[in-house]
Amino acid sequence: MRINRVRYLKGPNYFSYKPTMFIEVDIEDLEFQPSDTILGFNETLVKALPGLEKHTCSIGYEGGFVERLNRGTWMGHILEHVAIELQTAAGIDVKRGKTITGEKPGIYYVTYSYKEAKSGLYSFEAAMEIAGRILKGEKAINAGHYIDQVADLYFKHKLGPSTEAIYDAATQAKVPVQRIGEDSLLRLGTGSRQKFVQATISSQTSNIxxxxxxxxxxxxxxxxxxxxxxxxxxxxxxxxxxxxxxxxxxxxxxxxxxxxxxxxxxxxxxxxxxxxxxxxxxxxxxxxxxxxxxxxxxxxxxxxxxxxxxxxxxxxxxxxxxxxxxxxxxxxxxxxxxxxxxxxxxxxxxxxxxxxxxxxxxxxxxxxxxxxxxxxxxxxxxxxxxxxxxxxxxxxxxxxxxxxxxxxxxxxxxxxxxxxxxxxxxxxxxxxxxxxxxxxxxxxxxxxxxxxxxxxxxxxxxxxxxxxxxxLFRSREESAIPIISVTGTNGKTTTARLINHFLSKEGVTVGMANSDGVYINNVSVDEGDCSGPVSARKILSNPAVDFAVLETARGGILREGLAFQQCEVGVVTNVTEDHLGIDGIDTFEQLVKLKRLIPEVVMEDGFCILNADDENVAKMADYSNGQIIYTSIDQENPNIRKAISGKMRAWFVDDSGWIVYASQGILLRILPCKEIPITIGGSARHNISNLLQAMAAAYTQGVPLNELKQKALSFTPDADLSKGRFNKQEMKGRTIIVDYAHNVAGMEAIYDTVSDFDKKRVITVLASPGDRKDEDIKNMAYTAAGHTDLIVIKEDDDLRDREQYEVANIIQAACLEKDMIKQQAVVVLNELDAFKKAWELSEPGDMLLFFYTDFDYVNEFFELVGKHQLQ
Incomplete structure (x- = not known):
């Protein structure tokens, strides 16, 4: 047996709202030896840890786990229960666990509760050692040493009783609280409302x-x-x-x-x-x-x-x-x-x-x-x-x-x-x-x-x-800045940028973390994919920030859980098949459950903004305590009609193409879609959907309707306000559109938007992340082949465990299946060289779609064209 990966899911996560250990373990040949086939294993294990007899397991009653042992279960599941029992015996109050079978034989994803990281991980390592000793034939295992070691690690590294009492009281009061470093310093609250406590000295205590x-x-x-x-x-x-x-x-x-x-x-x-x-x-x-x-x-x-x-x-x-x-x-x-x-x-x-x-x-x-x-x-x-x-x-x-x-x-x-x-x-x-x-x-x-x-x-x-x-705080509101969390498959970044734009004004500092950086008052303080909890905490920890707008992607949730326990506003844009087969999220239903975490953590007096045009997103209303606000580009959507008749809030587009806000049964027309730059003359339906959700989120935070109108008209889809999201440039008779679309749904939205544009030919530059399934990569290629005349196939700099040319060859083969010839599906691996090749193959009147990965290559390409270094 060996541990392949360890993750500490500190915040609310796919498995629990509480801290959860995630361990990928390879049980190797034990995959073929369930517990009922290992002579004497079950008896020796239960004798060493009699507390296992009280474990209910999924059966739901005491003794359920032992029943599973005797009936036959696999080592990943056994290690989960032993790790929990070692902590329990050490005086640590933990209960929950779940083991998921991986796609590859012998691979298991073991999850269980923990209170302190070092003792939590050691409990699993000790579980492996105990199991290993029994498998080697030892008939009597004294688990006391392991239990003592778990306890020693726990008490050595946990918060002291005074600090822990304050931490627990803050948690009970729903005041955000975070331990800073390894000692007794706590940050209570977030952003501009945060205060500190060390032991029982507060940031309001006089130094003198x-x-x-x-x-x-x-x-x-x-x-x-x-x-x-x-x-x-x-x-x-x-x-x-x-x-x-x-x-x-x-x-x-x-x-x-x-x-x-x-x-x-x-x-x-x-x-x-x-x-x-x-x-x-x-x-x-x-x-x-x-x-x-x-x-x-x-x-x-x-x-x-x-x-x-x-x-x-x-x-x-x-x-x-x-x-x-x-x-x-x-x-x-x-x-x-x-x-x-x-x-x-x-x-x-x-x-x-x-x-x-x-x-x-x-x-x-x-x-x-x-x-x-x-x-x-x-x-x-x-x-x-x-x-x-x-x-x-x-x-x-x-x-x-x-x-x-x-x-x-x-x-x-x-x-x-x-x-x-x-x-x-x-x-x-x-x-x-x-x-x-x-x-x-x-x-x-x-x-x-x-x-x-x-x-x-x-x-x-x-x-x-x-x-x-x-x-320190008379209420949670005094302690926590509003958090607007945006999740979904596509449109998260654009929606977050729009919300940031709507909230920004003189005297208010908005912090935003999204897929291309961390921004404080629109000044970049970090670059790269910043849609995870590490970047979110940079926003929440910044003492200048009054509002936090956080793009919340699946990868960050799976790596570490959320950076917050609750949010004031949760937005779900849509859910489509993407990134399946990674970290135990193998099915679409599991992906929906993962995205649903954001509605689940919306506060009771908060707002859950759901895209009613996506059936799976609309159903998330059943899991949220917040006030539900539906959005739709179709006024006849059943959830919109129900919201209007029930005098609930809703944002939608009416038959004449106007954005409408509904509340208390009153309908207010806001703006015609075609006049709003981000909608590309009303043709970018996906951006209209993003805009509706952003307006809904900003309005819950007190932005007046008149101000929303002005801000919507001033948000242009260019590299300044919306970098890499349908950025359109006319150069030497060609139309170039740059977008980050990296899955079928995103690509189809772009092709749908440009379908009515004047153009001779469409030339697409395309890659796929290497961590996608082969079938997903093929579907991206099929989508491109159905909408384009020429495809230049590239690969990302980060191959994500693929061999060079592996992804490119899958894309090219799929294009050939759609009756394209090799001259129509050209492979140029480097992204910048692929952009150059597309330009070389183009003629005036053509449209070039650059589905980019690294925006630096986009900038470099435009610079070369601008300097007339490309003909």
Whole structure:
């Protein structure tokens, strides 16, 4: 068995709306060995992973997968279930999977859910290894190692609990959210409405406030100046200063690093000089500057403030062990760290208790070491603070906080200038009114951890992540720029360009990604085929963009899924047979389902614009939550008539050739088609269809009808506004038309448009992408042969795994089948040379159709003609 390809489908995709792993696997000779023919395989596999017995599979009930195993299924399907089970056993909540049989024997496309990429892929690699070991004859497989490795990878690379809580809250609120890099930076929102959060610092958090909070002494001075209670204390840099200050303050004391974080190096309740000496002597090699301050007797509380409101409060309990009379403190800590609720760093609800110099220093205060053996039943605190980062636990007390203490917490956050703050507060009883003698603010923390509030050891969970998201955005509309996504087989680029043209105006920045580039306010920032998710994200991530117009092609959806979870407007132009036989999309029905993804992700208050002239597109209305807007070049189309009678929105062309907008039963005539340049005098029916959908999309986004009229009349099908889409030039008595049509439907639309043009002969320059099926390539050739007098056959620079001349020979042979002779179907492989040959064969009065692949060759050709270098 071997893996041929791996794809991480991060956004909504053909298989699921959630992240999906796509793996092309070759099971080789196992293609001829279904599971019921492999002696002992099923029993050993289920024994190694008993959770497989709960898998329902397509049968729909528990035990369904095992039933399939015993009845006989293939290794691709088995690997899918094992990969899911390894993740599930590792504590990762995944369920869905699907395996598709490839066209070639032994090839399977395995898809399954994943939460984190590295653990998701490893689960499949581990599944292959487990299966391989069983096939080699091993009778007992311990899957624990593989499960542990999946878990380790997952917790190592996933978001930390605080960031994850914000991520989940944003997702729940339908606020677009994206992890940036490998750490804890999140982008919330899109385009000009985006904001950032790192841990719990937001892009609205004051930098100077963060700096102030990191300097503990400065924090105390600011709070004290506002009349807020803080422990008396000073900064010390030497042993001498420490003892001088201790004498002045009196015991008990607290000592901590001046710029410490997460409770590291904090030692509390130092009762005398001897304890102080032991502690400082131990810490000395790790700390340069200390704060020495008065110790307050009481409980340690964390008060969480967001946007001037107390959102959560926790009682923090320092980590401790209970002696058993035989094990050392170190052994007891190690045993406690095996608690499944504890993990490294912040990966789980509680952190492991550290075994480092901080613990040693605290124990030194108690005249103990890590090797001391406490008496049975003796409770020993092992860290000098109650931070979760140092192994403490939290008990929710939000509902117990007295109003006066709430006010103190909010005032403290304001004093420092933090919009999100963690207030460390000491008092004996948080439910009692504030008392400045017995209560004090110990610290104020920027980027406070919210794990303790989401996963308290006891008490009610508090959704601080939601509070932070609600603070940043009052609604999804505040967070997300409108996305207009255009999909289909043909016309996507023209429709996207028209929408971009209609939306563009002074003071509004439109971002567009399509098949020839990425544009911000019509300035190209990237070139090439940019109709996939990578380019879409460039638009959605740009802080200047107010509207996103995204051409969404099949290839990008299959490679990575969508770049967005939902869109405000979804447009489907048409669906015709194209690119079949690639990536498991073998049938027309599968292609329709793929294109249908865009209607499926339209928001409930969004708009789904469907070409009613395409029956398969019109049926997509049943799968969309958005308001349906049909378009048609025929006013008698049944869906148009139904929309008008139902007082729905619709755009269509009436019998007199005018574009009409229907709404609430009222019909408004907009423009005659023949006056609009993109319609080529009304003859380019495919462009009329594109125009209707573009006008419909722009109107939903507030572009007035009068403005739509003006913009429609100003959009010309030239290389500036519509590069490579029916660009027409008259040169030396010839008419040259350049278009990107690369399938039968696109070619027929062009031939239909030029059918009434005055011309002597039609000369077509034609190629086909190499990844098409032979039959599709032949059909393109048949179409050209039926409409043209001469064909110059070229090949693309990228042969897409074909041999040179392979595609050209298929086209030429198909042309000869249509009674053309070789002089009428000439092969010239290079695209520019093919254009030159067509020109050489032409005469004044001829029409030349250049179905191009690379527009640079088109420009070079026109330059040669313009310089009279071609006769």
């Amino acid at each position: 406030a963060v700096e102030n909070s990191c300097d503990k002494q400065l924090t105390k001075e600011i709070l004290k100046s506002c009349g807020l209670p803080v422990p008396e204390g000073k900064v010390a840099t030497s042993m001498e200063e420490i003892f001088e200050m201790a004498a002045r303050l009196g015991f008990p004391l607290v000592i901590k690093p001046l710029n410490g974080r997460q409770g590291q190096g904090v030692i509390t309740n130092i009762k005398n000089k001897d304890e102080l000496f032991n502690v400082v002597n131990c810490l000395e090699q790790h700390v340069d500057k200390y704060i020495l301050e008065r110790y307050y007797e009481g409980n340690d509380y964390r008060l969480l403030v967001v946007d001037d409101s107390l959102i959560a409060a926790s009682l923090r309990v320092p980590p401790f062990i209970i002696g058993n009379g035989k094990d050392t403190i170190q052994t007891l800590i190690k045993e406690e760290n095996k608690n499944p609720l504890r993990g490294d760093g912040h990966e789980k609800a509680m952190s492991k208790i550290p075994l480092n110099h901080i613990v040693s220093c605290y124990l030194e205060k108690l005249d103990l070491t890590l090797h001391s053996v406490p008496d049975k039943g003796k409770i020993i605190q092992v860290v000098g603070n109650a931070n979760l980062s140092t192994g403490g636990k939290a008990i929710d007390v939000t509902d117990q906080v007295h109003p006066t203490i709430k006010n103190i917490a909010v005032t403290a956050a304001k004093a420092i200038g933090l919009d999100i703050a963690g207030i460390d507060f000491i008092c004996k009883d948080i439910s009692k009114p504030f008392n400045n003698v017995e209560m004090a603010i110990i610290e104020i923390n920027a980027a406070p951890g919210i794990r303790m509030h989401h996963f308290p050891s006891e008490g009610k969970k508090r959704d601080v992540g939601k509070a932070i998201v609600d603070y």
